[in-house]
Amino acid sequence: MGHRMSPGTAGFLRSGRGWRPLAVLAALTFLLALFPADAPPAAPSGPDAPGPVERRVLILCNTATQNPLTNTLAYHGFQTVLNYLGLVAVSFDLAERPLPGPEEMRDVRAVIVSLNTSEVYRAGEYHEWLHRQLDAGRKLVVLDSLGPGEALETPEGTARFLELYERLGVRYKAGPVKDRSRLRFTTLDPAMTGYERKHPSHPSHYEHITPLRPDVRVHVGVSTDRPEDGESPMVFTSDTGGVIFGNEFAYWLDPLSTRSKWYIDPFVFMARALDLPVYPVPDPTTLNGRRVAFSHVDADGFSGVSLIDRTRTCAAVLSDEVLSKVDFPVSFSVIEAEISPDFFGNAKLMDTARDILALPNVEPASHTFSHPFFWNPGNKDQVRYTDRFAFDIPGYALDPWREIAGSVDFVNNNLVPEGKRCRLLFWSGACDPLPEHQAIARDNGLLAINGGDTLWDAAHDSLFGVKPLHRHLGGGLHQIHIGQANDNILTNLWRGPFNGYRNIIETFKRTGSPRRLKPIDIYYHVFSTEKLGGLNALKEVYAWVAAQPVAPLFTSAYVQSVQDWMDVHLERLGPDLFSVADYGLSLTLRLPADGPAPDMSRCENVLGYDRQPEGLYVHLAPGQKRAVLALAAKDDAPAGAPFLRAASGYVRDWTVTERVLTFTTQFFTRNGKVTLGGLRPGVVYWASGPALGGRSVGRAASEEGTVSLEGLASGALTLRFP
Incomplete structure (x- = not known):
């Protein structure tokens, strides 16, 4: 369906550079005085507070303006990042109504607005819905235009629209400047910019945007040749989300190949905008x-x-x-x-x-x-x-x-x-x-x-x-x-x-x-x-x-694991304790490579872990409804106990007694491999069982306390301790 914009929204039409207030700017100072910015949000209960870890993010697109999900920056630029961060991206088309209700928004951590024009169907209703999401504590991330639509036809609608930016931490004070010769970058956060390509010498445009709170972190700032204009944060994050005022501040588009390269680091931007804590991904x-x-x-x-x-x-x-x-x-x-x-x-x-x-x-x-x-x-x-x-x-x-x-x-x-x-x-x-x-x-x-x-x-x-790993098709359906x-x-x-x-x-x-x-x-x-x-x-x-x-x-196992990955329910039970439920064949959790290791004596249905340059990978036992991951104190070595370091297939039926470790393997090649950790360096351990074709094999544990076995078949394996 298509929805025609009213003349009152014409001043906010854009050409790929964010919304442009032209017709109503003269009235903004008066209106903003009538509608002051919200106070900074209340301090959160802390990253270690018990509670569910919300893993879904909602991407807003708009097919009425030829902007389906696959055309959005949120999908083709950021969803791979979101998936890496452990987040499941779902989408909603703003051409449709009703907007998602409380039950549909359950477990949603953030709303990401990714539009290609300022036109939005029934914009006032949409803006009030966004206010309710912020009221519920969800983050709001705006990629280019927030979509003012026809709300700018009235002072009240304009104020409520601008209040959304205020709740993100900024306020408009003046109009745009498009003469690039008058503009310069005054902030290029080295932790955020230069990811694949450096920003150009002159910015594409300037919007007079003023930070309102100390939590506003400016990553890309632009100033004019008039000092009184002040610096505008064209890319920023805050305690309530983040904004990119114009996609051209985020990435470069090659005019010949139409391929893109990032100016900003999308991993850093999303992690900060969503205020992601350290959690097992x-x-x-x-x-x-x-x-x-x-x-x-x-x-x-x-x-x-x-x-x-x-x-x-x-x-x-x-x-x-x-x-x-x-x-x-x-x-x-x-x-x-x-x-x-x-x-x-x-x-x-x-x-x-x-x-x-x-x-x-x-x-x-x-x-x-x-x-x-x-x-x-x-x-x-x-x-x-x-x-x-x-x-x-x-x-x-x-x-x-x-x-x-x-x-x-x-x-x-x-x-x-x-x-x-x-x-x-x-x-x-x-x-x-x-x-x-x-x-x-x-x-x-x-x-x-x-x-x-x-x-x-x-x-x-x-x-x-x-x-990305998947594309949301609607409801619970994903490609x-x-x-x-x-x-x-x-x-x-x-x-x-x-x-x-x-x-x-x-x-x-x-x-x-x-x-x-x-x-x-x-x-x-x-x-x-x-x-x-x-x-x-x-x-x-x-x-x-x-x-x-x-x-x-096999491919079917991978497809099933991704479907199960979407359904994993994580809950923080304490500062170093997590519950992992309904994980099916999504059997891996990732933690920072330099973070604390699991305390295997306090874990449930955790087979082991392996610390690699790409992260600390934790292995869950298949066939269980729930696992509990307990982390050792950062400076403490995990308690000594045998654990699974790595395996080239599935490991089931893991049982450790005083002198014996038993488990069952399932491999899809003829050369299955298993590495065990938590053993005593230099001590010889004897392995036997059908996985070894009935043979008994002795291996001395390495200096790191590991024993590796290769040439394994699917089947039971027993490791005896001296």
């Missing part, structure tokens, strides 16, 4: 101290002839040269219409699919029935495609159930061996499912992934290229994103260089350190084996990943 990128790694294959090109061997299909070459040889779990998909004899396939293609899905390291998946190139009929990028579907089936129109649940049924009824079931769907084409499409997957017990291509390398040299981009992107839509996928290794590295932002995802299409360069690139990527300290999983 749920982190789905890691399992038992190791970076999660998975691999999934889109079926495109399955039936194509490989130019490596023209007697075989690309699928057959991939099976023989990669899938049957790598010691790595791979989730492999098919497109029903491509291989089914009822459409464009034949019996031989069906047999090839059966052979691949029977491999012990392969998990079955569907890449839909007809491979729609776009799911959302409103997708503006659909002009790139000559048809709606990759396979032109006479008389067929998009049937979402047929594409999703129906195609999974085809895999289960025709292709999988006994003991395997397909419950995984890979979105196709633009990977732009609507809420009703994700609901079909959910209601049929399916897990779905794709979308969110991440690239961060020399050619895409910005954090902006790292996509789970991939780890990194695929071969199609790195080979210029398979036009070459055909070995281009090897360059994904650089993105793997950058998204893993110094901050572990994403898991590793070896994601490609079957058509990579059409060319020798594509095949060699796959082999190189698998070999590189195998040499890293990773926890290889």
Whole structure:
């Protein structure tokens, strides 16, 4: 729906530089005298006060002004940061009503306003809603325009709108200055600015903004050539939130490539604006101290002839040269219409699919029935495609159930061996499912992934290229994103260089350190084996990943862990004590690398921890509803007791008695690895059990009190203490 602005709001129209008060500025001084700023908010009860840790943030977008969630700075710039900070981003479209009520706002820590114009439908109602969120103690973060809308038609509406800024800690006093020759930066906080690129020599504009409280922290300040104007905080944070007065103060947009680079440090900005305490951050990128790694294959090109061997299909070459040889779990998909004899396939293609899905390291998946190139009929990028579907089936129109649940049924009824079931769907084409499409997957017990291509390398040299873990679709529905981009992107839509996928290794590295932002995802299409360069690139990527300290999983396990990550309920029980409930397969908590370690004697359902440069990772026991994490005093060494330092798979049934440690492992490679800590240096410990193939192995603990075991299978393991 669209909503026409009234003439009274025309003075606040903007052109990508925040709102511009023009028509009403003469009256502001009088109005602000009538409506004084709120007093500073009451002091919080303290970061160590008991209570729930609120993990949701609400992003406000506005489709009425062509500003859906994916077009907002909050999503394409900040959501990756929010996810890293342990926060789940949900969204609301201001073109809709009613606005979220108290129950919908439960567990919401902050509201982030991310609009692209000043126009807002029923703005007065929206402003009063924002006041109620501030009254409830939620933070307010404004990225560019707060959205005055038609509220400026009356003195009362104008005052209530400006009061929102006052509650954030600032007040307007004068109009804008756009002559860049008259402007200069007078504050560039070194802790906040110069993150990927330095600010230009002259600011783009000036707004006369005056801090009202001592808690206003100016990160980017601009002044004019008139000293009496004073410095304006164009980027600031305060005890009630933060504001960026114009996105051009936050990042640079390359006019040629349209790619962006940060001026400010988005991690520092959000942590300060949201006033985040130090808390154990749920982190789905890691399992038992190791970076999660998975691999999934889109079926495109399955039936194509490989130019490596023209007697075989690309699928057959991939099976023989990669899938049957790598010691790595791979989730492999098919497109029903491509291989089914009822459409464009034949019996031989069906047999090839059966052979691949029977491999012990392969998990079955569907890449839909007809491979729609776009799911959302409103997708503006659909002009790139000559048809709606990759396979032109006479008389067929998009049937979402047929594409999703129906195609999974085809895999289960025709292709999988006994003991395997397909419950995984890979979105196709633009990977732009609507809420009703994700609901079909959910209601049929399916897990779905794709979308969110991440690239961060020399050619895409910005954090902006790292996509979030998920995209909120509405209600409780979220699209789970991939780890990194695929071969199609790195080979210029398979036009070459055909070995281009090897360059994904650089993105793997950058998204893993110094901050572990994403898991590793070896994601490609079957058509990579059409060319020798594509095949060699796959082999190189698998070999590189195998040499890293990773926890290889099937794709379904990763998707489930992200869904569970959204539902984790954290509660602070005391200064060093936390409850973690409903965590499912989201089994990792991250703390600062230099922070205190867990006190294992006071923890419940905590297997152990590992201190790494990227953080201190705490491992939770699977299959439990609740864990309790107790931290040792900062200067105290944790009490000595055996604990899990790291493992390349799942660890269950952890039991420690006076002389024996027992647990069960589940690995998805033939070379499972476990490292145990809290042991006596130099002492020999003996391990045995089915995980060692019935063997007994003795290992002397290192100087750090650790013992490492490799070549493990899934099964029980016993460690005996001397």
